[in-house]
Amino acid sequence: MNTLELIVPCYNEEESLPAFYDTVTPIVKAIKDFSVSFIFVDDGSRDKTANILKDLAKKDDKVKYISFSRNFGKEAAMLAGMRMSTADYVGIIDADLQHSPKLIPEMLKAVTEEDYDIAAARRTDRKGEAKIKSAFSRQFYKVINKISDANIEEGAQDYRIMKRKVVNAILSMPEYNRFSKGIFSWVGYKTKWFEHENQERFAGTSKWSFWNLLTYAIDGIIGFSTAPLKISFFIGGLTSAFGFVYALYTIVKTLCFGSDVKGYPSIICAVFIIGGLILLSLGIIGEYISRIYMEVKNRPNYLISETNILPKDDEE
Numbered sequence: 001m002n003t004l005e006l007i008v009p010c011y012n013e014e015e016s017l018p019a020f021y022d023t024v025t026p027i028v029k030a031i032k033d034f035s036v037s038f039i040f041v042d043d044g045s046r047d048k049t050a051n052i053l054k055d056l057a058k059k060d061d062k063v064k065y066i067s068f069s070r071n072f073g074k075e076a077a078m079l080a081g082m083r084m085s086t087a088d089y090v091g092i093i094d095a096d097l098q099h100s101p102k103l104i105p106e107m108l109k110a111v112t113e114e115d116y117d118i119a120a121a122r123r124t125d126r127k128g129e130a131k132i133k134s135a136f137s138r139q140f141y142k143v144i145n146k147i148s149d150a151n152i153e154e155g156a157q158d159y160r161i162m163k164r165k166v167v168n169a170i171l172s173m174p175e176y177n178r179f180s181k182g183i184f185s186w187v188g189y190k191t192k193w194f195e196h197e198n199q200e201r202f203a204g205t206s207k208w209s210f211w212n213l214l215t216y217a218i219d220g221i222i223g224f225s226t227a228p229l230k231i232s233f234f235i236g237g238l239t240s241a242f243g244f245v246y247a248l249y250t251i252v253k254t255l256c257f258g259s260d261v262k263g264y265p266s267i268i269c270a271v272f273i274i275g276g277l278i279l280l281s282l283g284i285i286g287e288y289i290s291r292i293y294m295e296v297k298n299r300p301n302y303l304i305s306e307t308n309i310l311p312k313d314d315e316e
């Protein structure tokens, strides 16, 4: 029999989890010739999520769970789930029912019967989302696709089912700063896209604030492109070229017409402009160096405090 494991990252999802389990279970039970199990990853929730997972695991042997020692973020949760997975097919789905589970059978069909390696969901609309948030994320996709070698589909979600080889490819990327949207597209493979409408969250609130999303976008760009380093190089080159021309002009002017002290405002302007550009360039370089620093430290992406999954043989 074929196996499918669904990775479900959960952070403070006590309200959504029972509904999630009750909705998804009948759908996956109905899939023929497939044994479907869950890998719930409790990402350091501060509510009753961990207890709910333990109770589910007691009554259903298809429920596996991993509890982190603290909140490490959804990227780490997905990574832990993939590392612990052993099935032939691996899926990722949110716990808040925003990823409509009724797509699972169709997505599975795409990777089993059709010739696809990945079945992934893409949202068609941004209903129920702040206008400014949509506008920013649209710009983000435009920029990142232009300057990086990963081609990220706009609206692509983490909701997907992958073949084992794709999961292994993703796990072979050792980086600490994991920007999944980039990683998922960087590995390539044949993907079938499933359009789906933006669902309202079942309960609770989104954990993504505007600030979170902004740093997430910066992570994505820094992680998959070195173009920003070139930007600072070009801007720096351009402004210093301008500076030289201006200096030449001033010298000639002084030689021909003598000097005056009227130049004070222009000096202040130049100081601010150049100073700002230097700080900007340093900032961009600093972002890369901080990423290098994190990679070099080689810290684990997460720490597990509790799980009912036995370690794989090759990791013992």
Ligand code: UDP
Pocket (backbone or CB within 6 Å): 008, 009, 010, 011, 012, 013, 043, 071, 072, 073, 074, 077, 093, 094, 095, 096, 098, 205, 206, 207, 208
């Ligand atoms: N999540 C997580 N760790 C976090 C934040 C979120 O595991 O630090 C999970 C969360 O429980 C949910 C999924 O990631 O299952 C998506 O989170 P959310 O609904 O907050 O994001 P949105 O749907 O607004 O993009």
Ligand code: MG
Pocket (backbone or CB within 6 Å): 094, 096, 098, 201, 206
């Ligand atoms: Mg959500």
